[in-house]
Amino acid sequence: MMDFLARLFGRVETETSRECAKNRLRLVLVQDRATLSPRVMEQLKSELIEVISKYLDIDEEDMRVELDTSDSSVALVASIPVKEVKRESVGAV
């Protein structure tokens, strides 16, 4: 019944205001959530160093880890200068 009325008044063809709110909110929440507390960020960094150091000799001083937000997605961008590839990592299969 209501669907029939809705069609009659042409609501179905355009985006409903509910859909509009959902789409806008989705983008906003992606951006709002794209922050880590400094404490968590430091922890992430030090654990990254720990894992990567098993394979590569890296420059911890110049390492950069950030969350990069574009319109609808979030990426973890890390720039980690490598000083040297560890010898035991080279020959390993």
Place this chain on the structure above:
Amino acid sequence: MSGTAIVVTSGKGGVGKTTAAANIGAGLAMSGPTVALVDADIGLRNLDLVLGLENRIVYDLVNVVEGGCDVQKALIRHKHIENLSLLPAAQSRDKTAVTPEQMKALTLGLKESFDFVILDCPAGIEQGFKNAIAGADRAIVVTTPEMSAVRDADRIIGMLEAEEVKNPWLIVNRIRPDMVKRHDMMNVDDLIDFLKVELLGVVPDDESIIISTNRGIPAVMDEKSRAGRAFLDIASRIMGNDVPIAATLEPDDWFSRFAKWLGISRG
């Protein structure tokens, strides 16, 4: 004995936090448990008005925290609901008058003598929020189906998790089934999709809330109030009962009432 402390919060102001806290507290107390309602909104005292207790305040939360008054002396018994007591906020002070540690101690003390301690949290994410949640075992996040309220609720949920108040419950307040039906309002499932928390209840937009606040009688005491019934269901769920949520979601416009009267079901 140790009760459960539940903080009622939202981030955004004006979504019905205080009304929710009053009605949940009253609803719980009406079904048996003893309840202390704590107005943690220091400087913007309002819970007393919703409960109709504004003329009976002698001491307030800050008096208790500063040690000038015993907590039992500051608590005000509700006129009609025997098991319900209110600890009012101070009106002439501000949020910096108490610390999270003091609030934690206060909440712990109240848990000794009450089954439930319901804390009405101020809007915002600053010290007032940190004070109110300091001693809470659980949190209820109140939102409305509006973008700004949902966004703030999302922020608050993140902050609650960071402060170790895990698994918050969600109340969706002021839903308008008629608007949801014509896709002009986000529905409860949309909000749960965004916020990813457990739904505690859905409260319809209901003018009886304004009327009961005018009178200072919580809506749960009015059998005809649909919002009141929704809050009674919420209280029952907090007590661990399995109460279905869908019943409160039927549209209540003239057409639905007319259709119901005719015995027609709508698809």
